[in-house]
Amino acid sequence: MSTADSIVSANRLLLRKLLVVSVLMFGFAFALVPFYEKICEVAGLRDIFRSDEVAAKNTQVDMSRSVAVEFDSNTQRLAWTFRPLASGLAAHPGAVMHVEYEVRNTLDRPVTGQAVPSYGPQLAGQYFRKLECFCFQQQTLAPGEVRRMPVVFVIDPNLPKDIGTITLSYTFFEVAGTQKRPG
Amino acid sequence: MSAVLDTHGKAHDGHGDHDDHGHHTPTGFMRWVTTTNHKDIGTMYLWFSFAMFLFGGVMAMVIRAELFQPGMQIVTPEFFNSMTTYHGLIMVFGAIMPAFVGFANWQIPMMIGAPDMAFPRMNNWSFWLLPPAAILLVASFLVPGGGAGVGWTMYAPLTTQMGPGMDLTIFAVHILGMSSIMGSINIITTILNLRAPGMTLMKMPLFVWTWLITAYLLVASMPVLAGAVTMTLTDRHFGTSFFNAAGGGDPVLYQHIFWFFGHPEVYIIAIPAFGVISQVIPAFSRKPLFGYASMVYATSSIAILSFMVWAHHMYVVGMPVAGQLYFMYATMLIAVPTGVKVFNWVATMWKGSLTFETPMLFALGFLFLFTLGGFTGLVLAMTVVDVQLQDTYYVVAHFHYVMVAGALFSAYAGVYFWFPKWTGKMYDETLGKWHFWLSIIFFNLTFFVQHFLGLAGMPRRIPDYSLQFAEFNQISSIGAFGFGISQLLFLYIIIKAIRSGEKAPQLPWDGADTLEWTHLPTPAPYHTFENPPTVK
Numbered sequence: 177m178s179t180a181d182s183i184v185s186a187n188r189l190l191l192r193k194l195l196v197v198s199v200l201m202f203g204f205a206f207a208l209v210p211f212y213e214k215i216c217e218v219a220g221l222r223d224i225f226r227s228d229e230v231a232a233k234n235t236q237v238d239m240s241r242s243v244a245v246e247f248d249s250n251t252q253r254l255a256w257t258f259r260p261l262a263s264g265l266a267a268h269p270g271a272v273m274h275v276e277y278e279v280r281n282t283l284d285r286p287v288t289g290q291a292v293p294s295y296g297p298q299l300a301g302q303y304f305r306k307l308e309c310f311c312f313q314q315q316t317l318a319p320g321e322v323r324r325m326p327v328v329f330v331i332d333p334n335l336p337k338d339i340g341t342i343t344l345s346y347t348f349f350e351v352a353g354t355q356k357r358p359g
Numbered sequence: 360m361s362a363v364l365d366t367h368g369k370a371h372d373g374h375g376d377h378d379d380h381g382h383h384t385p386t387g388f389m390r391w392v393t394t395t396n397h398k399d400i401g402t403m404y405l406w407f408s409f410a411m412f413l414f415g416g417v418m419a420m421v422i423r424a425e426l427f428q429p430g431m432q433i434v435t436p437e438f439f440n441s442m443t444t445y446h447g448l449i450m451v452f453g454a455i456m457p458a459f460v461g462f463a464n465w466q467i468p469m470m471i472g473a474p475d476m477a478f479p480r481m482n483n484w485s486f487w488l489l490p491p492a493a494i495l496l497v498a499s500f501l502v503p504g505g506g507a508g509v510g511w512t513m514y515a516p517l518t519t520q521m522g523p524g525m526d527l528t529i530f531a532v533h534i535l536g537m538s539s540i541m542g543s544i545n546i547i548t549t550i551l552n553l554r555a556p557g558m559t560l561m562k563m564p565l566f567v568w569t570w571l572i573t574a575y576l577l578v579a580s581m582p583v584l585a586g587a588v589t590m591t592l593t594d595r596h597f598g599t600s601f602f603n604a605a606g607g608g609d610p611v612l613y614q615h616i617f618w619f620f621g622h623p624e625v626y627i628i629a630i631p632a633f634g635v636i637s638q639v640i641p642a643f644s645r646k647p648l649f650g651y652a653s654m655v656y657a658t659s660s661i662a663i664l665s666f667m668v669w670a671h672h673m674y675v676v677g678m679p680v681a682g683q684l685y686f687m688y689a690t691m692l693i694a695v696p697t698g699v700k701v702f703n704w705v706a707t708m709w710k711g712s713l714t715f716e717t718p719m720l721f722a723l724g725f726l727f728l729f730t731l732g733g734f735t736g737l738v739l740a741m742t743v744v745d746v747q748l749q750d751t752y753y754v755v756a757h758f759h760y761v762m763v764a765g766a767l768f769s770a771y772a773g774v775y776f777w778f779p780k781w782t783g784k785m786y787d788e789t790l791g792k793w794h795f796w797l798s799i800i801f802f803n804l805t806f807f808v809q810h811f812l813g814l815a816g817m818p819r820r821i822p823d824y825s826l827q828f829a830e831f832n833q834i835s836s837i838g839a840f841g842f843g844i845s846q847l848l849f850l851y852i853i854i855k856a857i858r859s860g861e862k863a864p865q866l867p868w869d870g871a872d873t874l875e876w877t878h879l880p881t882p883a884p885y886h887t888f889e890n891p892p893t894v895k
Contacts, residue, residue, distance in 0.1 A: 187477045187548050194544040198582045205586020205616050209601060212612050219679050 237270040238333045245331075247275060248345035254289055255282045256317070258348055261324070269303075269333040276324050277310065277346070281317035288316040289348045296343035303332040304342065314351055392487070395479030396885065397464045398781075400486050404461030405774070407489055409850070411453030412767075416843050418446040423805075423839035425822050426832050439822035440508025441524075445496060447511025448528070451628065452535045453493060455766045459631035460485075460542050462773055463570045465781060467546060469875035469883060470564045472555025472892045477548035481541050488538040495531040499524035510820060512621065513587075515602030515613040519594045526595070529588045536581045543574035543581075550574075555874075557894035561655070564873045565648060568655050569634030572662045576623045576630070579666070584620035587613060611676045618669035626665045629761060630658060632729075632769035633700060636722050638873065639772045640704050643719035644711030645870035650703040657696035657703075664693050674745045683742040690740035694733065701730055716868070717791030721772035724799045725765060732760025735810065750820070753813025759806045768798070771849070778853075779867045780875055783882030784860030790852045797845035804838025 216222045245267050247260035257280045267273045281287055291311040295301035306312075310325035317323060331342070385393050391403060421442050425433050434442070464482065468475055476482045500506045504522020507513075513532075518525055550571045554563070563571075590601040591613070600606025602613045641648045648654065671690045674683055704726055713719070735757040739745050748754060771794075778786055808831040813819075817828045824832065865881050875883060878892050 183552055186552050190548045190551060191478065191544055194547060194578055198540050198544075198578050200582075201579050202582035202586050205583045205590070205619075208616050208619065209590075209612065212609070212615060216609075219682075221677070221679070 237268050242266040242268050244341040246343045250347040252347050252349050254350045269331045269335050275327050278324050280322045284319045286318050288314050288351045290314050290351050291346045291348050294345050300342040303335040305330045395483050397468050397476045400482050401461045401464030403486050404457045408454045408458035411449050415446050415449035418442045420843050423836040427836040429829050436822045441506030443820045455628050458770045470567050470873050471558050472888045473553035474889050476545050478545050485538045485542040488534050492531040492534040495527045499527035515610040518591045529592050532588050536585045539577050539581050543577035546574040555891040555894050565637035566634035569630045572658050573627050573630045576627050580620045580623035587616040614673045618672045622669040623665045628766045632766045635769045635773040639718045639722040639776050640707050642868045642870040644708045646711040649706035657699040660696040674742050675749050687742045718772045718776035720795040721768045725768040728764030751813035752809040752817045755819050756806045756809035779863030783863050784856045785863045786852050786856040794848050801838045801841035805835050808834050
């Protein structure tokens with residue numbers, strides 16, 4: 177009987193230990209809640225603004241040099257006056273720059289025009305990143321209307337070192353087929 | 360109570376062979392309700408799991424019938440969702456797990472030379488908690504809003520928005536969890552404390568080893584699931600915000616907690632299946648198991664690793680790349696011990712005197728198809744691939760290869776293997792072979808094509824699909840109907856064998872050499888090993 181008793185008490189001891197383990201594991205499920213919060217905090221998973229900060233950091237402004245940007249404006253067989261408000265500026269590569277152009281329709285009818293950019297030197301075009309430009313859309317002006325239009329751009333910091341000056345030139349063309357013909 | 364019974368059982372040893380305990384005098388239904396005999400309880404577990412298997416199988420038939428053609432034909436989308444949910448829950452918690460607990464009840468005491476389980480009364484409770492859980496699951500279809508259509512994984516936030524059917528499901532999971540934990544404690548205690556003299560741990564049959572490891576997994580992981588569904592419950596009714604983002608919670612947290620349970624759960628299902636296969640293959644190869652010690656260590660490694668890989672189920676929740684890499688490599692690491700096991704089984708057969716009776720056929724089917732399911736598991740372990748395959752039919756095909764061809768086929772192997780020992784009758788070998796070949800052909804017809812569906816992008820758990828998936832779905836549905844009907848053949852085989860089967864010889868399988876075959880008559884009497892055998 178004594179061996180039977182000892183087995184019984186050994187069984188009960190093991191039962192108690194295993195019950196404690198299961199209760200602890202039940203608690204472990206709840207312990208995962210603060211643990212998960214902490215992991216999210218450390219890994220920054222909850223920081224929904226973080227991706228913007230990263231993007232901002234990646235825009236490295238190269239303060240060691242500045243590039244002269246000259247603005248030019250032309251029209252091609254179109255009776256608009258078209259000019260930049262500033263003839264030029266100095267830009268650090270990587271910095272976001274903002275300029276405005278002014279256009280006036282001198283005709284007595286509505287006219288739709290499209291501006292086409294070109295760069296001097298031509299190589300600079302691929303480093304000239306326009307974020308916003310009136311040349312992205314056609315512009316329709318009422319008779320005599322005056323409009324100021326923005327260009328927002330960044331010069332890529334990878335711009336070759338030997339380019340010190342970039343000329344940005346816009347030419348406005350009338351968009352064919354938009355003119356209302358009499359009759 | 361268990362103490363009294365144990366003392367009683369031990370006292371009985373001294374008196375010899377009279378067999379008139381007070382606790383099995385009731386007859387009929389009450390005999391089964393009040394029984395504390397491990398064989399009775401094992402039998403009830405097996406019948407219960409088979410009933411649940413048929414019930415969950417009918418749900419699979421509904422799913423495949425709806426998917427037979429594109430468009431909505433038979434059921435509403437809500438009902439379809441609850442079909443996929445309860446098919447998964449019932450097959451995992453109602454069919455496969457109780458089936459292997461049934462094997463554990465029948466086999467572990469007989470294999471280690473113990474008179475019964477350590478806590479017979481608790482054993483009775485473990486079983487009788489199952490029917491109420493099953494009733495709760497069925498009842499959830501009858502409440503307003505119908506059954507929970509949330510998937511067997513019960514992800515928040517869907518669970519926090521479901522109707523009262525969800526509450527019944529949560530309670531059912533609680534009860535099933537309690538039953539599993541009680542069963543596991545019983546199994547661990549039995550194995551650690553009630554082995555016959557001389558039966559050292561490293562002499563135990565591998566089936567006993569696998570159940571020891573599985574029981575530890577259950578004790579450690581089931582309470583975590585209980586915690587997860589409890590949080591869901593309090594989120595639903597008591598104003599907490601564990602998973603409610605509006606209250607500062609996080610639905611992704613649920614996935615972490617669930618899969619911390621869920622991945623060990625996968626091995627809770629697979630490891631006892633490994634144990635059955637490790638008994639069947641040596642018996643029909645007439646050779647001892649190759650690499651016994653490495654099998655034990657491999658199984659233990661799989662169990663330990665299973666707690667460290669859970670997030671490979673959730674690569675797409677937006678975890679850091681470092682996390683994805685860790686979980687990818689840790690998951691792939693599991694292929695090493697699993698490979699050790701597969702090679703050991705193959706090496707056991709090498710130069711063996713093989714015969715191919717039904718249990719061996721199912722074991723070989725297991726070996727072939729489980730390995731295939733393991734390979735697709737490796738494919739899914741790769742984060743970059745998984746991002747494409749997450750929640751497609753490729754995943755469905757993968758886990759049915761390891762659950763059906765893995766766990767279910769090994770359970771069939773075990774039933775055919777031990778049936779003579781349990782009942783003293785032989786099943787019809789010809790019909791058994793028919794059952795195997797129909798099962799394996801229809802199984803592959805059903806699930807192999809689902810790999811292609813998944814690779815082509817068909818999402819799982821959706822009642823409709825675009826037209827280009829129609830042919831493969833039709834093939835899959837035909838396979839599923841065939842597979843379903845083939846399982847009724849199994850029921851017929853078993854009933855026929857019990858009613859009119861030939862008398863089984865004392866040792867129906869030449870190579871079987873564990874205690875229940877060598878030391879006990881066939882069929883095993885109601886009480887066995889009241890005097891423990893001595894193992895050399």
